[in-house]
Amino acid sequence: MNSVEKERGAFLRRIRELTSPEALGITQGSRRRTPGLKREEVAEWAGISSTWYTWIEQGRTVHVSDKVLSKLADLLGMSEAQRNYLF
Numbered sequence: 001m002n003s004v005e006k007e008r009g010a011f012l013r014r015i016r017e018l019t020s021p022e023a024l025g026i027t028q029g030s031r032r033r034t035p036g037l038k039r040e041e042v043a044e045w046a047g048i049s050s051t052w053y054t055w056i057e058q059g060r061t062v063h064v065s066d067k068v069l070s071k072l073a074d075l076l077g078m079s080e081a082q083r084n085y086l087f
Contacts, residue, residue, distance in 0.1 A: 006059030011086065013057050015076045016042055023077060037076075046071045 017036040021027070024037070024045060043053035048068060055062050066087070073083045 002059070002061055005061060008064075008086065009057045009059035012072065012076075015078065015082065016057075019076050024075075042072070042075060045075050 016039070017034075019036045021037055021041070024041065026037075026041060039053055039057065040050045043050040046053065046068065048071075052062070056064055069086055073086055078086065
């Protein structure tokens with residue numbers, strides 16, 4: 001694994017965990033164990049498979065297009081500085 005990919009994955013995870021489900025119109029149930037959004041929710045809203053998103057978060061060596069990174073940044077409500085860091 002590449003250190004850039006590991007860092008990107010860790011960054012995405014931190015942002016995902018800080019993003020409230022309500023930001024996407026998801027109502028929280030009383031049994032929700034995950035802080036913030038679930039990986040599957042992010043993947044679904046970004047139009048990618050949950051496996052692919054999990055690999056990105058895990059820092060695996062995969063090619064992530066600028067289009068997917070842009071979707072993730074928009075979805076997670078990233079600031080300009082966060083977006084620049086992601087890219």
